Amino acid sequence: MRRTLTLASTLLVLLALGWLTPADAQTKEDTLVYALQSDVDTWDPPNSVLREAIILGYHVFDHLAARDLKTRRVGPSLATSWKTIDDTTWEVKLRQGVKFHDGSPFTAKDVKASFERVLDPAKKMTARGNHAKIKSVEIVDDHTVRFKTDGPYPLFVERMTALVIHSEKVLREKPHEWVQENPIGTGPYKLVRWNRKQEHLLVRNDDYWGAKPTFKHVRIRIIPEQATQIAELISGGVDIIKAVPPDQMDVIDKSGQARTATSPILRTALLQLDQAARGGPNPFTDKRVRQAANLAVDADAIIKHVLNGLGDRTATAVNPMAFGWDPNLKPYKQDIDRAKKLLAEAGYPNGLDITFHTGPPVVEPAIQQTNDAIVADMAKAGFRVKQNYIGDNTVLVARIKEGKGGPMFNWSWGYYSVFDADAILYDVFKCGEAYAYYCNRELDDLIHAGRSTLDQKKRAETYVKAQKLLFDDAAYLYKWGLRGVWGISNRVEYQAPADEVDRMFLVTPRKK
């Protein structure tokens, strides 16, 4: 009996030790570890709305243009120069001597294939709306491309930073499903393996045309539990984490092992109200109810106390850093009495019940605490809000896309890192867009006008009008521009990115 037990337990132990995956051949010195709260759904960035997909895309792919983080201006990347031939034609010269990870050379046909794929309505790519102004892409020669646009396209240069360039050969030969899991780009890193919902391993592309990253390997670990992420950071298991809750900043700063860094980012938070009745009739189709909701919430106090001041109040959803922001428009100030009066006028003298769809803090820090504070404020005016918490961000986003987000849900928008009012107005406010629950023809006209002229002064005026309209109509419940909070290990140097794109290829070890 004893012998049997001993044998059995020995076998068990051997089994455990023998079958464990051996630790990979990277060492601590050459591996950078970055933590994400939730995994991407695909490695094909134009096919995803997730910020994580954009970030990962930057590592394995390149774009035509890239943003200089210090000056915030757009500079060359895969494109070396560009100019307008006429109001509706842009000519772009491409970099020579660039190779994809599979060895094939980068030429104009890759640019054409990448854009056409996104623009093809049959493919239903998520990023299509961003680039819809481009009518066609013509190859002039191997390193010159001409874009024809549907009317003047002022955001062309900005948007060149927003589409990754795929290999035409891959797009032609491989099926759609393959592309979702096997990114072949020109970027500073290559994907070695992807264990879904666990981790990604990247290795440096030693043939990269640009500045080679310092760290040979990047491990991207998926750690859903925030407390665990922070524990990992301060115990040395992870080097960089993002979306740190403001409440936990002192833990990191006092640890002696890591520090926090903040930066205002483009991402703006808001609560979408179903004015367009995508989910059917609901109280928010009435302007007075929407205004009451905005008047009920004391957003300034929430920023001060719940976010410890880490937020920039916005009058609408246009971020102060975006072109077209109107500094003269003052946000709603809390006025409970007026809110109650408006509700009574709208036919809700005894308040009303609202379902509020919320999600986990993947990109918006302290989202649950701010939601609770907002709900408490709204209760003062008579809104009886019931939170419907959906624990998986992918699920929440999918439901919103299908029109099931109404009557109220939590939303934030990163502008696809394009510093322009159009980058939020189109996707979040234009009638009929997948993630928009607002429908106002007047606004649509203004959006159209804003993207149809190259005259920046005229555009600014249009956007002032648009913001006034959105403010008066209380299209949504406006909150604030977020401040990103990063946790950075003291063994590395890293600049908190204002465009919310973490670039592991820029991280260097800290000099002792």
Add this chain to the structure above:
Amino acid sequence: MKRYALRQLVQLTVVVVGISILSFAILHVIGDPVLLLLPQNAGKEEYERYHKLLGLDKPVYVQYWKFASRALQGDFGKSWYTDTPAFKLVIDRMPPTLYLTTAGLVAALLIALPLGILAALKRHSFVDNLCTMLAVAGQAMPIFWLGIMLIIIFAVRLKALPASGYGTWQHFLMPAFTLGAFLAPITMRLVRSGVIEIMNMDYIRTARAKGFGERKVVVKHAFRNACIPVITVLGLQFGQLLGGAIVTETVFAWPGVATLTVDSIRNQDFPVVQCAVVLLALIIVSVNFLVDIVVGLIDPRIRVA
């Protein structure tokens, strides 16, 4: 022996089939998968088309038959959210959970055996109650609280162990202990009652009468025989462990099948949930089967029962 084994095998099959029916029933009868898959403004035609595509227009038993026959070949369909075969998704993440639960069981035994025996030998005394308290502590303490406390102490303060993740034996220690603490109370209770029962048996009195020292009596006779009920129920605990595994996997960022199943249920990704449930049941029942065989080998009386 053969007849006994055959009987157990039959029971194993019945249980697995029962579970597959149960999971199939719950998922198909309670929710309408088509409504979840289609966008809200899809027309009636689209709805009908999808209905046919998923085979939902056929009667329930036909659907079950199709599901079962395909499942036997390892085909559980494709995940509705990632288009990869459900079987592959589940199998890839099965080993970490299995290792974790085994390690948790071992840890539970390490805690519960000594405590249980001690409590049984000193019944009704202060020691008995103390052991109960210690064992119950693990279960009453919320798992994630214990987990995070361990992380804070061992990873952050002492820097002795990695805070989370999977890969080396050091990654195993804290999660295993957390799970073990969760299981210890029940196991201890079983050990205790098992030992009590045996200590009252005739052959123990005989051993004592023969003049064996108390220690020999306990270790050689009582302990060995107490193992039987413990092993039997440990097999069952394997199933209950899943609950603890879910939280442990979340806290320690463990890439296991428990969190996959939870996520899939949240996503209402039916193929993955069904596959996970059936495969897990198969494993649990097989473990029970093995346990029954082992116990049958040790104690012939059970075979005849």
Add this chain to the structure above:
Amino acid sequence: MKTVAAGGEVALGARAAAPETARSRVNLRRLWRFKWGVAATIVLLLVVGSAILAPWIVPYSPLTVDIQHRLGPPAWMEGGTRAHLLGTDQIGRDLLSRVIYGGRVSLVIGTAAVLISSSIGVLLGLAAGYFAGRVDWSIMTLVNVMLTFPFVLLALAVIAVLGPSLLNMIAVLGVTDWPLYARVIRAETLALREREFVMAGRALGMSHLRIVFRQILPNLVSVIVVIATLQVARVIILESFLSFLGLGVQPPTPAWGNMLGEGRVYMLNSWWIATFPGLAIFVTTLAINLMGNALRDWLDPHMKV
């Protein structure tokens, strides 16, 4: 005469008094044997009492939000005030009030779920044990299926589809917990069946129903009571589990489980938000376990539970 009479009365009185004190001394000694159980019962009464009297004893409403005073530490720590003895949570709600109110949810769910599961389990166990044969086989197979099926998955699947609410939780917990009762009751019933008084009853022509409910069941009451008591503790822990996963009682209703879930990210600095509800769960379940143990030993020291 008077003195004699007085003396006589006194003498009589003394003799009459002696047996009284002797009896009470015996009772006290017996109670002292179960001192842990008694202490546990007192603690439990406090918990239940505070839960029932919650609206009258709490200093604040558990729902009052006060973001200016959020994350306030407990009164004895630096920065704490007497106004909030246990501190405030992440949006300024008083923790003491929420912990007291949370007890209501746990106890309601605990008792209701156990009532349901014990009823189902006892009935099925009686049927299996008494009628034996095919009835026994089918019920026991069902028991095995349910015991193998991980409870958490079932709960998740059902709640994820039906939606989280107090009633759904009670239903799920009640309907999934019965197998344990069935197993134990079946074993006991099988044994009792062969006893003389049952056979006598059958000879007398008593109906099956009468035999089961009048002869067998009364002998099982103590077993049922002990198991039920211990299961309440288990249900409370399972509730905190589900709430941690976001599938239990929804905020802002205070329940120990969801308070734990909300407080988990604060474990590293504002640890009190998760710790006090956790402590409440710990103390309550420990007390229930100790009381259950004492109950078992008091009612029938040979009970195999």
